[in-house]
Amino acid sequence: xxxxxSGPALxxxxxxxxxxxxxxxxxxxxxxxxxxxxxxxxxxxxDTVRESLRQRVQAAAxxxxxIPNDAARALASHRSRVxxxxxxxxxxxxxxxxxxxxxxxxxxxxxxxxxxxxxxDLARELAxxxxxxxxxxxxxxxxxxxxxxxxxxxxxEHRIAxxxxxxxxxxxxxxxxxxxxxxxxYVATRYLLELGHRRIGMVAGIRKDNxxxxxxxxxxxxxxxxxxxxxxDAAETTGQAPGxxxxxxxxxxxxxxxxxRRLLVGTCRPTAVVCGNDIxxxxxxxxxxxxxxxVPGQMSIVGFDDLxxxxxxxxxxxxxxxxxxxxxEAAADYVxxxxxxxxxxxxxxxxxxxxxxxxxxxxxx
Amino acid sequence: xxxxxSGPALxxxxxxxxxxxxxxxxxxxxxxxxxxxxxxxxxxxxDTVRESLRQRVQAAAxxxxxIPNDAARALASHRSRVxxxxxxxxxxxxxxxxxxxxxxxxxxxxxxxxxxxxxxDLARELAxxxxxxxxxxxxxxxxxxxxxxxxxxxxxEHRIAxxxxxxxxxxxxxxxxxxxxxxxxYVATRYLLELGHRRIGMVAGIRKDNxxxxxxxxxxxxxxxxxxxxxxDAAETTGQAPGxxxxxxxxxxxxxxxxxRRLLVGTCRPTAVVCGNDIxxxxxxxxxxxxxxxVPGQMSIVGFDDLxxxxxxxxxxxxxxxxxxxxxEAAADYVxxxxxxxxxxxxxxxxxxxxxxxxxxxxxx
DNA sequence: AGGTTGATTGTAAACGTTTACAATCGCACA
DNA sequence: TGTGCGATTGTAAACGTTTACAATCAACCT
Numbered sequence: 001x002x003x004x005x006s007g008p009a010l011x012x013x014x015x016x017x018x019x020x021x022x023x024x025x026x027x028x029x030x031x032x033x034x035x036x037x038x039x040x041x042x043x044x045x046x047d048t049v050r051e052s053l054r055q056r057v058q059a060a061a062x063x064x065x066x067i068p069n070d071a072a073r074a075l076a077s078h079r080s081r082v083x084x085x086x087x088x089x090x091x092x093x094x095x096x097x098x099x100x101x102x103x104x105x106x107x108x109x110x111x112x113x114x115x116x117x118x119x120x121d122l123a124r125e126l127a128x129x130x131x132x133x134x135x136x137x138x139x140x141x142x143x144x145x146x147x148x149x150x151x152x153x154x155x156x157e158h159r160i161a162x163x164x165x166x167x168x169x170x171x172x173x174x175x176x177x178x179x180x181x182x183x184x185x186y187v188a189t190r191y192l193l194e195l196g197h198r199r200i201g202m203v204a205g206i207r208k209d210n211x212x213x214x215x216x217x218x219x220x221x222x223x224x225x226x227x228x229x230x231x232x233d234a235a236e237t238t239g240q241a242p243g244x245x246x247x248x249x250x251x252x253x254x255x256x257x258x259x260x261r262r263l264l265v266g267t268c269r270p271t272a273v274v275c276g277n278d279i280x281x282x283x284x285x286x287x288x289x290x291x292x293x294x295v296p297g298q299m300s301i302v303g304f305d306d307l308x309x310x311x312x313x314x315x316x317x318x319x320x321x322x323x324x325x326x327x328x329e330a331a332a333d334y335v336x337x338x339x340x341x342x343x344x345x346x347x348x349x350x351x352x353x354x355x356x357x358x359x360x361x362x363x364x365x
Numbered sequence: 366x367x368x369x370x371s372g373p374a375l376x377x378x379x380x381x382x383x384x385x386x387x388x389x390x391x392x393x394x395x396x397x398x399x400x401x402x403x404x405x406x407x408x409x410x411x412d413t414v415r416e417s418l419r420q421r422v423q424a425a426a427x428x429x430x431x432i433p434n435d436a437a438r439a440l441a442s443h444r445s446r447v448x449x450x451x452x453x454x455x456x457x458x459x460x461x462x463x464x465x466x467x468x469x470x471x472x473x474x475x476x477x478x479x480x481x482x483x484x485x486d487l488a489r490e491l492a493x494x495x496x497x498x499x500x501x502x503x504x505x506x507x508x509x510x511x512x513x514x515x516x517x518x519x520x521x522e523h524r525i526a527x528x529x530x531x532x533x534x535x536x537x538x539x540x541x542x543x544x545x546x547x548x549x550x551y552v553a554t555r556y557l558l559e560l561g562h563r564r565i566g567m568v569a570g571i572r573k574d575n576x577x578x579x580x581x582x583x584x585x586x587x588x589x590x591x592x593x594x595x596x597x598d599a600a601e602t603t604g605q606a607p608g609x610x611x612x613x614x615x616x617x618x619x620x621x622x623x624x625x626r627r628l629l630v631g632t633c634r635p636t637a638v639v640c641g642n643d644i645x646x647x648x649x650x651x652x653x654x655x656x657x658x659x660v661p662g663q664m665s666i667v668g669f670d671d672l673x674x675x676x677x678x679x680x681x682x683x684x685x686x687x688x689x690x691x692x693x694e695a696a697a698d699y700v701x702x703x704x705x706x707x708x709x710x711x712x713x714x715x716x717x718x719x720x721x722x723x724x725x726x727x728x729x730x
Numbered sequence: 731a732g733g734t735t736g737a738t739t740g741t742a743a744a745c746g747t748t749t750a751c752a753a754t755c756g757c758a759c760a
Numbered sequence: 761t762g763t764g765c766g767a768t769t770g771t772a773a774a775c776g777t778t779t780a781c782a783a784t785c786a787a788c789c790t
């Protein structure tokens with residue numbers, strides 16, 4: 001209170017226009033001359049209120065620039081109209097596309113999207129899920145099937161509809177939408193084998209806590225084993241021992257080049273390499289070119305994901321294509337369906353080996 | 366009620382364990398033998414409750430796996446602890462990186478991130494902002510300075526801290542964090558001019574409702590004008606008339622190749638081209654190579670943004686580097702600071718021309 | 731011993747919706 | 761002219777927190 005104020009008129013004349021608290025349901029109700037219940041209904045179940053009244057309510061709402069308070073709404077209705085997504089990282093075209101698709105889908109259904117990136121850290125993912133639960137998400141899309149053991153309990157306990165995107169393994173995780181990474185890598189490797197390659201290496205993503213990356217090397221190994229071929233992988237026991245044909249790399253060009261270098265320096269190097277994704281493949285390609293190893297003449301390369309740059313590279317990359325957009329949409333649809341009361345089925349997204357110019361028969365054949 | 370139930374014991378024994386409604390503040394209070402106020406304080410202002418009590422509360426909360434209901438919290442405290450971000454598209458490395466940086470920053474400050482993509486549509490951006498306001502965001506980061514006129518009012522009216530990221534123009538929009546696109550394009554063009562180029566074209570992004578794209582062509586034009594050079598731009602009046610050296614393109618390799626083709630077919634084609642971003646530049650590069658136009662021998666190309674692929678291309682792209690991560694962090698910090706009560710200054714992010722192999726003096730000089 | 735003071739805790743009123751439930755209205759029908 | 765019924769509307773109690781305010785308590789003065 002201004003001590004110098006001499007009367008109510010003066011006192012109420014604040015220095016500037018007083019905070020014009022934004023309009024509430026009550027304000028609208030008063031303006032329209034109806035009860036709050038009617039206003040609420042006019043918005044949420046228009047068919048239950050008489051046309052004339054609804055119009056009056058709409059008019060009043062528009063006039064007051066009324067925006068419903070979703071916190072109150074969520075509190076009263078137990079529905080937040082928000083779903084969450086936790087991805088390993090946003091800064092990777094694969095996930096960016098997926099998130100974009102999810103966002104679009106979710107928005108179309110009237111939901112908001114709460115996003116977090118866990119950086120491939122299971123504990124962090126759990127913590128993020130926990131705060132999202134507090135924030136009232138109704139559904140959650142996760143990436144991959146490998147998660148902190150407490151995560152599933154958390155989601156179950158709070159009855160959150162969730163789905164694991166990017167992998168298909170209905171056995172270990174019924175709620176998933178994606179493709180079988182093992183099989184895809186298997187297919188890619190088979191193709192190389194059929195081309196005549198026998199000495200095949202792999203530049204894999206980092207497998208720790210990453211079922212997709214792990215599945216891809218498993219699939220590759222399986223194809224090799226079937227052909228009675230081994231994948232020298234000293235890496236696994238002795239670190240990156242020379243001669244290992246299985247190297248792991250972070251998802252960046254630079255790291256991939258370094259990793260590829262290790263593959264190239266051995267006295268006996270592979271004639272083909274399957275990469276954990278296109279970034280790795282592009283890095284591998286670049287490194288080969290830098291060291292004068294002709295691709296595909298002396299070295300075949302197959303990627304994974306079919307990102308846009310894979311198509312543009314020279315030579316264009318042979319790779320496994322899978323539509324992340326489709327996957328994201330399917331994931332969103334899954335949780336949306338679950339929220340609508342259905343119990344949607346796990347869906348398997350197709351993948352496809354697209355053969356371009358980075359693969360050819362091995363030199364000696 | 367099960368009509369066949371014969372007594373309270375039976376009636377309460379539901380078919381399966383009854384919905385174990387998740388624990389509330391009251392439950393924790395009861396378990397710890399204190400009032401709800403104390404529990405609330407134990408969490409929010411730990412220093413105001415006695416050590417022993419706080420421990421009891423913590424224990425009870427842990428025991429009950431208590432997760433606070435943020436909707437209720439938001440309703441009561443008028444603080445949602447959520448900020449929003451609306452970007453043109455998530456599926457573009459530039460924005461993906463920015464979003465990643467914002468998310469990280471915001472999470473570290475205990476906030477959640479509500480994300481939406483408006484696809485370069487101002488009306489859609491406004492609608493998304495509106496629902497976000499309803500959802501209670503405390504702050505909002507926007508991209509660019511060009512917005513629907515109603516947007517600013519909306520944010521002001523609801524006292525939402527916001528910042529425009531990606532452009533620096535304090536005059537027209539005080540709350541911005543970014544760099545001066547005009548000036549950057551000017552610098553890039555100057556470089557080409559100093560190399561001796563006189564016939565310079567531009568593959569620009571679509572300028573409608575996009576101040577960054579528009580700024581970049583303005584800056585380019587300015588440099589040209591200073592050198593008493595014109596930029597033939599029949600495009601602007603007669604559509605994409607042949608001979609125009611200013612072409613617009615969506616941000617994809619394919620579109621960029623098409624656009625570049627238009628630049629290349631004229632009887633008199635430019636010796637250099639500045640591109641609205643690296644995707645466009647990479648597309649241009651690819652198209653030149655496909656048509657046997659040597660880069661940089663017969664055609665110099667400069668990009669914008671310095672995405673990872675720019676470094677990896679052959680020839681590596683000369684481009685304008687600006688750290689989107691830094692920009693995202695600065696944007697997040699800006700709104701966080703504003704929320705904390707400060708009135709942070711607009712911050713200008715530095716950009717830098719990085720010269721690589723895609724530029725050289727024009728052939729005839 | 732009585733009074734102050736500051737630290738700690740409890741009480742209860744918001745916050746802005748939704749939604750049972752009750753009340754009312756208009757109308758067809760007997 | 762009642763009666764009954766469906767459609768429409770109002771009343772008021774949640775929903776789970778935060779927070780002003782009051783109450784209590786222990787310690788410390790005088």
